[in-house]
Amino acid sequence: MSFPPVEKQMSVIKRGTVEIVPEEELIEKLSKSKAENRPLKIKLGVDPTRPDLHLGHSVILRKLRQFQDLGHEAILIIGGFTAMIGDPTGQNKTRPPLTAEEVRDNAETYITQAKKILDEHKTTIVDNNDWLGSMTYMDVVKLASKLTVARMIERDDFSKRYQNQEPISLHEFLYPLAQGQDSVYLRSDVELGGTDQKFNLLVGRELQKSDGQEPQVCLMMPLLVGTDGTMKMSKSYDNYIGIDEPASEVYGKCLSIPDELIYPYFELVTDVSTDELTAIQTKAVQDPRNAKHDLAFTITRMYHGKQAAIDAKNHFEQTVIQKNIPDDAPAFTFNPGSTHRLMDIIADANLSPSNGETKRMMKQGGITLDDKKINDPNFEITFQKGDELHLKVGKRKYGRLIAQ
């Protein structure tokens, strides 16, 4: 196979990229690769701590995919070993290490989801437990001698924790070394990571150098801001859009992002061409409503297909804009002639976490039955044969109460 011209490759590679360290070396590597007709080894390490992939993860996986499409070799490292250490990056507390079984289960779901983004036939998947797990204490000691304590604690996350009198376990210092060792073992040419991974990626360079290898180039992608518009997308902040979520969820969540995020999302998590991006940039400002609907549609289509995206769009317009009860609202059936208290129905249907919460919502007008607000906690319904009542609990929970 032959590789595209280096400039062409660089323009693909640089889309959305924050920093390439050092850029010249990447150009050299690409030229050499093209001349020798040899693909570069592109490394991406992931720790299967949380198996649910969201758009934040997709940024980096998509970058890996772009390298694949350019003809390079994608190596996805499942951090079976490193997950058991716990990456301290950006953490304000020690991560709970996972057990071997958890890691295995998570890894499996991770891979299944990652294949939605990567070219599955061209991806090499490895587990770093295969080489890290067999290192001896002495190997580790030798490795540890290559980095100083001063170098470690100058890291932002560590120094903050240190200043705040929060614990830093010694083993957390070993994490970057383990990740770096992966690069040495695989002889990677490029390693991908988020901007927060810079330290870890650079350690890989140093270890490779001291091993006599040509050091890898580090490529940093921005951290995708979550739907709240301030923090990075993360499951623990609950500001994420999962790639496995139902289409209507994806669509709705995309619409809930702040307007300023429209462009970055298009750039980082969709396939729209660079030409289109320019147009989007102006549209995002002049017509944010439609630009955002375009975004929601594009993203939903990527993971669920066109038809599902159309349905999701309709669903959104029906329920959120026109405030109708969706057709697919869960149905609950009752015997004709029977009488039930609405609060009990809501509790049985699991539409509210507690009766206290239901009462609160009733007081605040958050519960409607056939468009009538129900404020009385003792409100009762006697069902007649053929009844179908539309129940809405809060903003987003629905039920159809059917007597038959």
Added chain:
RNA sequence: GGGGGGAUACCAAAGUGGCCAACUGGGGCAGACUGUAAAUCUGUUGUCGUAAGACUUCGCAGGUUCGAAUCCUGCUCCCCCCA
């Protein structure tokens, strides 16, 4: 090894014998508004109970007291300083 500080609800953080289901902020939830599930404003936020009230909750286990998040004893965990 020695000395000091700390552990409170989802998170942060007040409270140091009854007025504490616990100030406040964030988050969550709801309402109004909106192109939007955004922003903003308002309300609300342990469980059960229509309510009155009952029950569980302030690191863990005991104890003192009419009454404890608050006092005592033991334990566990964390942080800092000195060595």
